[in-house]
Structure formats: C-alpha cells, structure tokens
Amino acid sequence: MLKYFLRRLVLTLPTFLALxxxxxxxxxxxxxxxxxxxxxxxGISPERLEQLRREMGLDQSVWKQFGDYVWNVLHGDLGTxxxxxxxxxxxxxxxxxxxVELSLAAMxxxxxxxxxxxxxxxxxxxxxxxxxxxxxxVVGFSMPIFWWGLLLIMVVSVGLxxxxxxxxxxxxxxxxxxxxxxxxxxxxxxxxxxxxxxxLRHLILPTIVLGTVPLAVIARITRSSMLEVLSEDxxxxxxxxxxxxxxxVGLHALRNAMIPVVTSIGLQVGTLLAGxxxxxxxxxxxxxxxxxxxxxxxxxxxxxxxxxMLISSIVIVVNLVVDLLxxxxxxxxxxxx
Amino acid sequence: xxxETSARVTNPQPAPxxxxxxxxxxxxxxxxxxxxxxxxxxxGLMAIFADxxxxxxxxxxxxxxxxxxxxxxxxxxxxxxxxTDALGRDMLSRLIxxxxxxxxxxxxxxxxxxxxxxxxxxxxxxxxxxxDSVIMRIxxxxxxxxxxVLAIVIVAVLGPSLTNTIVAVTxxxxxxxxxxxxxxxMTELGKDYVTAARVVGVGRLRLMFKTVLPNCMAPLLVQxxxxxxxxxxxxxxxxxxxxxxxxxxxxxxxxxxxxREFILSDPWIVTLPGLAILITVVSINLLGDGLxxxxxxxxxxxxxxxxxxx
Numbered sequence: 001m002l003k004y005f006l007r008r009l010v011l012t013l014p015t016f017l018a019l020x021x022x023x024x025x026x027x028x029x030x031x032x033x034x035x036x037x038x039x040x041x042x043g044i045s046p047e048r049l050e051q052l053r054r055e056m057g058l059d060q061s062v063w064k065q066f067g068d069y070v071w072n073v074l075h076g077d078l079g080t081x082x083x084x085x086x087x088x089x090x091x092x093x094x095x096x097x098x099x100v101e102l103s104l105a106a107m108x109x110x111x112x113x114x115x116x117x118x119x120x121x122x123x124x125x126x127x128x129x130x131x132x133x134x135x136x137x138v139v140g141f142s143m144p145i146f147w148w149g150l151l152l153i154m155v156v157s158v159g160l161x162x163x164x165x166x167x168x169x170x171x172x173x174x175x176x177x178x179x180x181x182x183x184x185x186x187x188x189x190x191x192x193x194x195x196x197x198x199x200l201r202h203l204i205l206p207t208i209v210l211g212t213v214p215l216a217v218i219a220r221i222t223r224s225s226m227l228e229v230l231s232e233d234x235x236x237x238x239x240x241x242x243x244x245x246x247x248x249v250g251l252h253a254l255r256n257a258m259i260p261v262v263t264s265i266g267l268q269v270g271t272l273l274a275g276x277x278x279x280x281x282x283x284x285x286x287x288x289x290x291x292x293x294x295x296x297x298x299x300x301x302x303x304x305x306x307x308x309m310l311i312s313s314i315v316i317v318v319n320l321v322v323d324l325l326x327x328x329x330x331x332x333x334x335x336x337x
Numbered sequence: 338x339x340x341e342t343s344a345r346v347t348n349p350q351p352a353p354x355x356x357x358x359x360x361x362x363x364x365x366x367x368x369x370x371x372x373x374x375x376x377x378x379x380x381g382l383m384a385i386f387a388d389x390x391x392x393x394x395x396x397x398x399x400x401x402x403x404x405x406x407x408x409x410x411x412x413x414x415x416x417x418x419x420x421t422d423a424l425g426r427d428m429l430s431r432l433i434x435x436x437x438x439x440x441x442x443x444x445x446x447x448x449x450x451x452x453x454x455x456x457x458x459x460x461x462x463x464x465x466x467x468x469d470s471v472i473m474r475i476x477x478x479x480x481x482x483x484x485x486v487l488a489i490v491i492v493a494v495l496g497p498s499l500t501n502t503i504v505a506v507t508x509x510x511x512x513x514x515x516x517x518x519x520x521x522x523m524t525e526l527g528k529d530y531v532t533a534a535r536v537v538g539v540g541r542l543r544l545m546f547k548t549v550l551p552n553c554m555a556p557l558l559v560q561x562x563x564x565x566x567x568x569x570x571x572x573x574x575x576x577x578x579x580x581x582x583x584x585x586x587x588x589x590x591x592x593x594x595x596x597r598e599f600i601l602s603d604p605w606i607v608t609l610p611g612l613a614i615l616i617t618v619v620s621i622n623l624l625g626d627g628l629x630x631x632x633x634x635x636x637x638x639x640x641x642x643x644x645x646x647x
Contacts, residue, residue: 011477014470018478029494138369138626142618144570146577147593147611154604273483278574292486293578296493308482308490316481 008323015316017070023309024069027301028062078306083298088306092288096310097181098168099287102279103272105203106211111265114215118222119257122230123249133219140216149209149282156205166284169199210279214268221264222257229257259326266322273311363631370627376620384437391430392418395587399425404603422592422606423599431587432613438588439569439617442503446568447561450507454514455557459545461515462522473519476512484509485574492580499582506571510564517560521553555632562625566618573614589614 060068072078078088121133157165164170168183176190184203187195229235230253238252239245277289284290288307295303365371383390393399399417403425406413413420419428461472479487491505525531526549534548575581576590584591589610596606 011474014474015477015481018474019481022478026490026494135369138622139615139619142566142570142615142622144573144577144590144593144611144614144618146574146590147607147614150593150597150600150607151611154600154607158601271483273486277483277485277489278577281578289486293489296489296580304490304493308486311486312482315483319481 004327005324008320012316012320016313019309019312019316020070020073021066023305024066026308027305073309078309079302081295081303082300083295083303088303089310091291091303092307092310094178094181095286095288095291098183098285099273099276099280099289101182101184102203102206102210102285102287103269103276105207106272107214107265107268109207109211110214110218114218115222115261118219118261119226119249119254121219121223122226123245125227130223133223137216137219140212141220143212143216145209145212146278146282148212149205149279152205152209153282163201163204164198168202168285169195170202174198206279206283206285209282210272210276213271214265217264217268218261222261225257225260226253229253232256263322263326266318266325269315269318273315360631364627367627367630369623370630373620373623373627376616377624380436380617380620381440383433384440387433387437391427391433393427393430395431395434396426396585399427401425404599404606406603407605407609410605419609420605422596423603426587428606428609431592432589432609434587435589435592435610435613436617438499438582438586439573439614442499442506442572443565443569443621445503446506446510446572447564449503450511450514450564451557451561453507454511455518455550457511458515458518459522459550461519462526462549463541463545469519472515476515479508480512484571488571488575489578489580492575497575497580497583499586499588502572502575502581505575506568509571510567513560513564514557517556518550518553521556522549525549525552558632559625559629562621562628566621566625569614569618569621 076089078092080086081088081091084091117133121127121130124130153165157163169187174187174190174192174195176186176192176195179186179189183199184196187199230249235248235253238248243252273289276285276287277293279285280287280290281293288311292304292307292311295301295307399421402414402417402421404423405417405421405425407420407428408415408418410420417427417429419432421427422431457472461469482490488502488505488509491508492501495501495504522545531544531548534544539548572581573588573590573593576588576592577594579591579594581590582588584595592610593607596603596610600607
C-alpha cells in the first residue's frame with residue numbers, strides 16, 4: 001500500500017516539472033516580445049530596453065531563465081500581472097473562491113440528483129423512469145453548455161424573472177467586505193437582511209449550467225455500476241436471505257457500486273474547471289475562468305502563465321488524491337499486488 | 338450494458354451469420370443508436386451537398402431583411418425559412434454550411450488524434466520502460482490541464498483560426514487515444530497468440546500493426562465516435578469564446594457568440610445554432626452508445642486514470 005502511494009507520488013513530480021517547462025515556454029512562443037508587450041506602442045530608447053531586458057533576466061541563457069522561473073514558482077512568486085500590476089498569485093487567490101464556490105455547488109447539484117437517479121434507474125431497469133434518465137443523460141452529456149446557459153437566462157431570468165442574469169450578488173443593494181471569499185458565507189456573516197437569499201439566487205443558474213454535464217455522467221455511471229453490482233452473487237445471497245429490497249440496494253449494493261462513481265466525481269474536477277471558463281463568461285461570474293479568458297484578450301501573459309500553472313497544479317493534486325483514495329476504498333488494489 | 342449480447346450468443350443458429358450481419362443485428366437492437374445513425378447521415382449529406390441544398394450563400398447579406406424571424410412567427414417570410422441574423426444573412430443557409438464546418442472539425446480531430454494516438458500508444462506499449470514513461474508523462478501533463486483551458490492556450494499561441502482550432506482540440510484529446518491503445522495493447526501482449534507470433538519470428542512493425550492492433554480496435558472505434566462529438570463541442574466552445582473559426586465563416590459556436598446581444602430581442606438567432614450543435618452531438622453520442630453495446634468492449638467510462646497503475 002505504501003509502495004503504491006509512493007509510486008503515485010513520485011510519478012507526479014515529472015509532470016509538475018514538465019508543467020513548469022510548458023508554461024515557461026508558452027510565454028516565449030507567443031508572438032511578440034514580452035517587453036514590447038509591456039511598454040506598449042510608444043516605444044523606448046535602446047538603453048532602457050537593454051536595462052529592462054537585464055531586469056527581467058532576458059539576457060541570460062534560456063536554461064538559467066528556466067531555473068530562475070522554477071525557483072520563483074517554488075517560492076510562490078508567479079510574476080506580476082501586466083494590467084493590474086498585482087501579484088498573479090494574489091489575484092488568483094482573490095478570484096479562486098468564486099470558482100470553488102460555483103464548482104462545489106455544481107458538483108453538489110450533480111451528486112444529489114445524479115446518484116439517486118442512477119440507482120432508481122438501475123433498480124427499475126427498463127421502466128419509463130430508466131428510459132427517461134438515460135435519454136436525459138445523453139442530452140445532458142451532449143449539451144453545449146454555453147448555449148444551455150443562454151437558454152436558461154432567456155427563459156428563467158428574462159422570461160420568468162426568477163433569477164438575476166449575472167454576477168454573484170446585487171452590488172447596489174448589498175455591500176460587505178469579503179471575509180472568506182465565499183459569497184454564501186460572507187453574506188451570512190454580513191448580517192444584512194436578504195443578502196444570503198440574493199447570493200443564493202445568483203448561484204442557481206450557473207450551478208445548473210455547470211452541473212449539467214457532471215450530472216449526466218454521474219447518473220450514467222451510477223446506473224451501469226449499480227446494474228453490474230446487482231447481478232453479483234452476494235447481492236443474490238442477500239436477497240435470498242430475505243433482506244428487504246431497500247437494505248439490499250441501499251446497503252449491500254450501493255457501497256460497492258459507489259467505487260467508480262467516487263472516482264469519476266474526483267476526475268471531473270478538471271472538467272468542472274474547464275466548464276467554469278464558459279459558465280463564468282456567460283454569467284459574468286468573477287472567477288478564475290473568466291479571468292483567464294480576459295487575460296488572453298488583454299495579452300496579460302504573466303497572468304495567463306500563472307493562472308494555468310495554478311489551475312493545472314490543482315487538477316494534478318486532486319487527481320493524485322483521487323487515485324490514492326481509490327487505493328483506499330478498493331481493497332483489490334490494496335492487497336492484490 | 339452486457340445483457341443484450343448474451344442473448345445473441347445462446348441463440349442456436351444453423352449457419353453462423355456474417356460478421357457484419359451479426360454486428361448490425363446487435364447494433365439495431367438499440368433503437369436510439371439507429372435513430373442517431375440516420376440523423377447523422379442526414380446531417381452528413383447536408384454538409385456534403387451544402388452548396389446545392391442551401392437556398393442562399395452563407396455570407397451574403399440581405400440588408401433589407403435583417404433579424405427576420407422564422408416562418409412560424411407572424412412576421413416571418415417564406416423567402417427566409419429560419420429567418421435571418423443581425424447582418425441579414427439567411428439562417429438556414431448558415432446552419433447548413435455550419436454542419437460542414439463542425440463535422441469537418443470533428444472528423445479531422447478524430448482522424449489525426451486516432452492515427453497519432455495509435456502510433457504513440459503502440460510505441461509506448463512495445464518499447465516499454467523509458468520511452469513509455471516519457472510518453473505517458475507527457476499525456477499526464479496534457480490531461481492535467483483542463484481541456485478547454487489548454488485549447489485556449491494553444492489557440493492563444495498559434496492565433497485563432499479553423500486550422501488552429503483543429504490542432505488545439507487534437508492535442509487536448511490525444512491522451513484518451515494513447516492511453517486506450519496502450520492499455521489494450523498491453524493486455525494483448527500478454528496473450529498466447531502474441532507470444533506465438535513472436536516465436537515464429539514476426540517482425541516488430543508487423544506485430545504491432547497487424548497482429549495486436551486489430552484486437553484493440555473495438556474500444557478504439559467507440560472512443561473515436563465519442564471523440565468526434567467531444568471535438569465538435571470543444572470547437573464550438575472555442576468559437577463561442579471568439580477563439581475558433583473567424584467571421585464570416587458560418588461556424589455554429591461563433592454564430593452563437595455573434596448573436597449573444599440579441600438574446601432578448603430576437604431569441605431565435607441564439608436558439609437555432611445551439612439546437613444544431615445539440616442535435617448533432619446527441620446523435621453522434623447515441624451512435625457511440627450503440628457501437629459500445631454492439632462491440633461490447635470493456636467499459637471505459639469514467640475510469641480513465643486507472644489503466645496506468647501497476
């Protein structure tokens with residue numbers, strides 16, 4: 001077991017190093033000189049250019065530059081945004097809670113609806129409910145979520161006037177300092193009447209949009225995994241012993257059926273972060289996804305570089321944790337090797 | 338997932354049906370898959386013969402008829418069945434030509450990533466150790482970066498265009514193919530027929546491509562089908578963000594992006610391109626599900642991180 005842990009851990013290191021190399025090279029591959037991008041179109045004297053090159057370390061060899069970059073990254077220095085002149089890490093950390101809040105809400109939405117739907121579809125296999133769930137999951141899985149978001153805004157926000165169109169909270173009605181960065185918690189802490197409800201209403205549509213694909217995937221995997229488990233001998237034994245169907249499904253089958261589901265939930269963190277780019281853009285949600293897209297538009301390459309570095313690191317770490325957890329919950333992997 | 342096929346096996350038949358016939362029999366049991374296949378065929382024909390079917394040019398602007406609603410609206414006009422967009426271009430013609438672009442992207446991405454994926458996957462499985470580690474670590478890296486973010490970065494470096502969209506999405510989906518081929522090739526390598534072929538002295542290339550590869554085809558085919566639909570979605574996402582095909586090209590994602598501001602006043606301009614994407618992707622996914630059931634490769638969904646662990 002320990003060997004398995006260590007092996008996974010060691011395998012991650014080259015990936016991290018390669019990630020740093022790619023983000024480092026990226027900024028050198030983009031068309032245009034980084035200094036010219038920074039000084040804009042006015043131009044500067046050759047001496048000043050030389051000085052800037054030296055300051056930014058661009059006169060050093062590429063390998064020395066890469067070494068410095070790795071050193072800086074390991075010390076938490078991801079450079080400074082060209083636009084806001086703030087540290088990239090600081091900027092990322094201010095925006096990240098918004099993305100996490102949205103992703104968590106979306107995952108919660110997907111799990112709460114997806115697992116019961118999958119279980120019921122498996123138990124009532126071939127029923128109208130089963131066909132309904134499978135049909136809906138194909139559609140959900142195929143959904144272009146940017147269009148889904150626009151459609152929901154059109155119907156729910158504009159047509160029915162039920163939810164706000166964009167943002168995390170009504171900035172005119174409510175103002176309070178950000179304590180945790182999570183709007184739901186901050187609005188509660190502020191003690192202002194209706195702030196929490198307003199934050200919640202802002203969260204609903206983005207959650208549905210971001211949660212749609214994970215919901216479809218979770219429902220499908222739960223169903224197929226459940227079907228497999230239900231045909232196993234020990235489930236038949238449990239049934240033969242006269243246990244109530246509820247106990248058989250809920251206790252005996254569900255526990256084993258959950259292994260692939262839990263894995264897929266973990267692996268979807270990457271999907272969520274990617275989907276968040278589109279969802280945040282549609283709903284003007286001030287998270288890291290929207291920030292990345294805007295950084296491209298503003299040619300703010302340090303922000304882009306740092307942002308990709310951080311998001312990818314998070315995905316790597318989460319995938320690692322999922323793999324390790326998989327080892328913990330799957331006894332075959334623990335003992336078998 | 339497994340049970341439909343078992344019925345086929347137990348059914349005693351005097352003469353064994355041909356492989357294709359047998360495949361069709363089990364494939365056509367899945368009604369959704371057949372429906373998907375026929376819708377897809379229709380969209381494919383539409384894409385191929387777009388120049389003859391589309392009533393107008395997709396980029397011709399009819400300035401007198403901007404933002405005309407479809408015919409079922411009271412203000413509709415039979416000259417423009419699905420209405421016109423903000424620049425007075427015929428929606429129906431743009432949607433038909435958009436099918437061509439989306440399918441082209443999807444098929445190109447699938448073809449390139451399948452060819453590269455098969456080669457890298459087989460090399461990885463056969464070469465072992467060092468080469469294998471290098472290839473797999475690169476694939477890990479690609480998978481660590483969220484797909485759309487990676488595609489966005491590649492497009493940011495290369496510049497937005499149709500070709501670069503294809504390049505970006507290909508890179509993003511490459512690991513799926515490499516891992517799949519490597520995984521199934523590794524399984525096959527341990528089997529007796531491979532050892533037998535080796536003993537007989539079959540050359541390495543022949544062993545890779547003629548002995549082992551055909552036995553990895555079933556899951557690969559399913560992956561390829563789903564790969565087309567993923568690529569179409571991803572490319573449309575890039576188009577929506579303004580990083581895909583550039584105007585005036587009629588690409589469904591960018592058509593959506595162009596019409597975002599008319600979401601309140603003229604909702605059909607927003608609704609139709611998205612519906613086109615959805616219908617196409619759903620029918621490809623239905624087809625993929627049918628293939629999966631009919632070919633019955635081991636379930637692949639959701640456990641992509643697992644094959645590598647030894």
